[in-house]
Amino acid sequence: MSVKSSRLISILLLLRTRGRMTAAELAAELEVSVRTVYRDVESLHLAGVPLYGDAGHRGGYRLLAGHRSHLTDLFSREAEALVLAGMPGAAEGLGLGPHFADAQLKLRAGLPAPLREHVDRLRARFHIDAPGWYDEGHEAPFLPQVADAVRAGRVLELRYRRWTAPTDVDRRLEPYGLVLKAGRWYLIAGPGPRTYRVDQILDLTVTDEEATIPEGFDLAGHWRASQADFHARLHRGEALVRVSAAGAARLTGAAARALAATGVPEPDGWTRATLPVESTEHAHDTFLALGTDVEVLAPEELRTRMAETVRTLAQRYT
Structure with missing residues (x-):
């Protein structure tokens, strides 16, 4: 569709949603000249659109009352x-x-x-299958009830299973919204707000009590901020490594980005880089999966841990 046709539709949508607007207001919104708006309005008149212009201090363009948009737009x-x-x-x-x-x-x-x-x-x-290959799915039997509570703005009383002891706890939550991430549903709720996995809800009751959502709460903005904070806390350590080309190709996420940013090629075709790690144990498991395509240079604790595992494996398979 041409630029002009797109702009004509934009004028109609603006007038439908905002009511009366002056030529100057339309021009500012569309980033065109007032003269261009005049020409566009004339084109709409010729097309039979019931568009009227009122003169005076409170004047402007408006659509005839009752004019409705159509999916043909x-x-x-x-x-x-x-x-x-x-x-x-x-x-x-x-x-x-x-x-x-x-x-x-x-x-x-x-x-x-x-x-x-x-x-x-x-x-x-096109077909969208969001969960990962090795994700067997996460049954969330109470998801419809949670969704109903979110829509109706009702307080939830639930039994929830968490990772730390005591694992099964009772909670009274004011639901702010639901987020679907990688095939798993998360409930954002107060007080807090905090994040709860819907598939970890063991039982729940939707009460008649009205939930209060903080004024100005932005679900998408909160989720972006919480994700950024999660990743910032996730990789608090660093490891200096050498990786082969094959090993580099198998790195993903933050490690792959760090390799691209800090990697220094060496004469033997390997790359030396500083990679973010969560912990010694997690880094040990991650680098061990790369086999002979990685060498950990620092920190010493991680290098020693890798060496111990390699010696144990060598003895086991001798």
């Missing part, structure tokens, strides 16, 4: 985004599977024929 990329964003897995987990199917049917029926054929081809060519 959708651009091809926008229709694609709706199709790909609305995959059935999450809806089924939340207990909305049938509603999702009905919504997809209504969306498809409302599209013009060429765009309907386009999104049908798209759905046949």
